Amino acid sequence: MENSRKFGITLNNPTSWPEIFWIQYDIDTSIEALKKMIDLQNNSYYDLDEQLFRKIKTTRRTSGFKTEEEVEQYVSHLHGIEESIVAELRKIQVANQINAVFSIFENKLKMICDKLNRDYNFQLPEKKSPYIPYYWKTLQNFLEEGSNQTEKYYTPIYNKYIVRNVLNHQDSIAEKKQYDTFKHIENIMTIESDDKYYIYEIDQSFCSILIDQIEIFFKKLLQTLKEKTNTN
DSSP, rough: OOHHHHOBTTTTBBOOOHHHHHHHHHHHHHHHHHHHHHHHHHHHHHHHHHHHHHHHHHHHHSSSSSSHHHHHOOOOOHHHHHHHHHHHHHHHHHHHHHHHHHHHHHHHHHHHHHHHHHOHHHHOOOOSSSHHHHHHHHHHHGGGGGGHHHHHHHHHHHHHHHHHHHHHHHHEEEEHHHHHTTTTTTTTTEEEEEEEEEEEEOTHHHHHHHHHHHHHHHHHHHHHHHTTTTTO
């Protein structure tokens, strides 16, 4: 309770933080925008993929070749490059979506920490870790034992944050320790070689699940902050 007394938050000296309702609105708006953006991108990709599928179907039907091998060689000759481009486009799209989700997540964590610093004179600790773990550690310091209620909702998000870092900074190749944090996630496909794990595909459900987890996390976090600041 030492920090609580420092910020004037005690049972004998109740406080209130109306700013939290604006924070909640801001987070809700950004999450809905993320969902809409990803839906639009996914639908655009599906249209492109469907167009290619129809081209290939037409080519198979009109090729004039008698054997399946000849047909497939002809299809590969006509559409192979386009197939590769569409497959690569999907990988780039998923990676960009993951980055967008974590960018919003980091931004909202920072916003909350900055407002706590402004409204409660809460001094942010020296940064010694990547931003998302740093902001979470900062919130733990403010919430004290109250952070225990929210930590279990943060952990699965952090595990996916490891995936994001592997994609961005390690050419999709995870170390064993990193792999252990996300190996239980069903929508990530990997190939193992020499204690390295190459992420070769991430299912589209990855981002939708991640957004749902972030949405739940912020609901729990804001509820804990309301309790901490005696805000109704």
